[in-house]
Amino acid sequence: MLAFAAGKKTDAVAEAGARARQQRLTKPAGALGGLEAIAIRLAGLQGRVCPRLERCHISVFAADHGIAAAGVSAYPQAVTAQMILNFASGGAAISVLARHSSARFEVVNLGTVEPLPAHPVVVARVLGPGTADISRQPAMTEDQLGAALDTGAGRVDQARGANADLFIAGEMGIGNTTSATALAAALLDRAPETLLGPGTGVEGRG
Structure with missing residues (x-):
């Protein structure tokens, strides 16, 4: 936020x-x-004693994570594309909240395994069919990482240019808990098992 x-x-x-x-x-x-x-x-x-939230901008960044191939998720990667369409059609909780707060809402697609049709709420910034499996190789190339960061910065700049009072960023993608934990573990120098428990519906070795 x-x-x-x-x-x-x-x-x-x-x-x-x-x-x-x-x-x-x-x-x-x-x-x-x-x-x-x-x-x-x-x-x-x-800079206001009574802050205002009259012009909010919400961007949900979505992509598939290659680590899902290692069995860390209870759901197949096809669910990422399905969820993006659900967001776009107004069926997700964030969609309802955005609608009731009159916020500008968009989903930024950075790359899914399943192809997506064009949709007015979905901003296509596809960098590939998701990331690579981080248990076997780097998730992204340096160029892809730079393009992803530039995409995020671009959405913030757009919101600022529209005089937004608040920018809210979210993310979704099957396997995202594992990817987020890997980043947190590296940045915080913590063991992964101290940062997370079982993911949604995940049991046993997963």
Whole structure:
């Protein structure tokens, strides 16, 4: 989640004002839990005591992960393409939330094993039929990685250019838990087993 600030730094005055405002609202102090902290942080990022979320942009980045071939998922890779179409047709929870909040919503397809038909909600940025199996070789080439990062930056720039108040990024793809854990393990220098448990519907060796 990325809030577009009025300036480059957090506005401490707006943040303090938002914190004071929370204390004046008709509710017990801290009753909204983490939501209060988010509202205060958002106020500081936007430079407004009362932050606004009138123009939200949601991008779900989707692709297949080659590691799925190693049996780490209970579902076949064809489900990724099916889920993208479900998102695009408004059948997923994020689609409903986007619709009710009047957010601009898109799915960015970076590459699936199953080909996808054109759809007005799906932005095609295909880098290949998913990534390679990281248990056997690098998941992506350096060029693919650069193109993927550029795609993400491009969607943020587009949202900023449309004067969005908030940019929300999500991702989906069969095998994504394993890929995310591999990245986290490498970046945090942690053993994979300390970062995750069984995935959805996965049992035994998977």
